[in-house]
């Protein structure tokens with residue numbers, strides 16, 4: 001590691017890093033009492049055994065920047081970059097330190113006041129400012145990846161000796177490839193009449209948030225979500241004007257693009273005046289609920305009605321759990337099955353939703369839910385972390401796959417692992433494919449819809 005100072009004297013707004021942090025409602029950092037109770041819950045601390053790679057260490061570094069006692073160095077930036085943003089430290093913290101919010105704000109200020117390397121800058125431009133903001137580009141990429149999958153090359157690379165001659169990271173990326181639909185779900189269904197199933201008691205009218213990558217891949221997740229909502233009594237609308245939630249941008253410090261995306265989504269859902277806005281991606285719902293953090297008091301967007309959107313955001317599993325009577329009355333398959341459950345960090349740690357999804361899956365007739373050992377630990381996906389920090393992400397994933405193997409050995413009848421966030425789904429599925437474990441990985445909504453009869 002190097003201690004080269006990388007802070008520009010002034011950020012784009014003409015302010016120093018300390019001034020920017022002080023203008024970002026950053027004083028929550030003072031609530032950390034340095035007790036260290038969060039350390040043993042931090043995946044990067046567990047892997048690297050270094051205080052600077054722990055929540056307490058990172059908070060100390062952020063505090064140093066905030067107080068003006070530290071200059072921004074490569075070492076500090078590296079430590080903050082290596083944080084997964086999993087927020088397991090928040091769950092462990094008795095003082096209620098809002099670590100995720102502080103990290104995102106610090107990354108935003110660092111992004112504004114430091115220069116980036118060529119790879120980082122290219123990734124940011126191509127992925128964050130280009131691909132994830134454009135439905136056309138996402139649909140095109142999805143079509144191309146679908147064609148690529150049809151050539152059979154990914155399977156050839158992963159299932160034959162050919163993979164041994166190729167870089168390991170490239171082979172792993174073949175496992176990571178999503179199931180691309182080649183078209184945008186929101187464009188396909190924007191004008192559909194998705195009314196509640198006839199005969200059900202009306203529960204209201206909801207908007208479906210479709211996301212960016214999920215809008216053009218894993219179509220079964222959105223299809224299953226719509227089917228479940230209609231089955232219990234909701235009318236569903238899929239607004240075409242919505243876009244990426246901006247979580248990937250926020251996690252990597254690009255708060256300016258994230259603000260644009262927040263405004264796009266606020267308008268897209270506000271104009272319909274839905275009873276609720278349903279998501280099936282834990283990372284997206286956590287971000288949609290936190291939009292107000294993006295706008296400090298000094299920002300013109302601060303006074304917009306962010307609460308109007310965030311108060312309506314609900315994860316599909318949480319919503320189904322609110323209607324036990326309607327869920328029980330549905331016609332479910334009765335055959336026996338054993339399912340493993342993995343808790344997405346942004347559902348469990350960021351939104352504190354954990355017991356309800358587990359109880360919901362476990363309540364299905366014939367289904368036994370087995371908690372995965374260390375289900376609450378990050379899988380290493382963390383947005384595009386697995387692309388930017390492949391080595392550390394690989395170590396974190398290895399631990400997750402070891403847990404899956406151990407749980408599977410104790411429960412050999414398990415057929416399926418369910419997890420409610422696309423990043424986790426891609427990452428854990430890739431790890432399971434690589435390890436050749438006899439388990440499929442799907443979204444819980446897909447699992448529920450599979451068990452639904454009629």
Ligand code: SF4
Nearest residue numbers: 032033035036038093
């Ligand atoms: S973040 Fe919370 S748990 Fe961790 S050291 Fe600070 S006060 Fe203690």
Ligand code: SF4
Nearest residue numbers: 042083084086087089
């Ligand atoms: S967010 Fe996760 S990786 Fe980052 S400090 Fe907290 S526990 Fe560690």
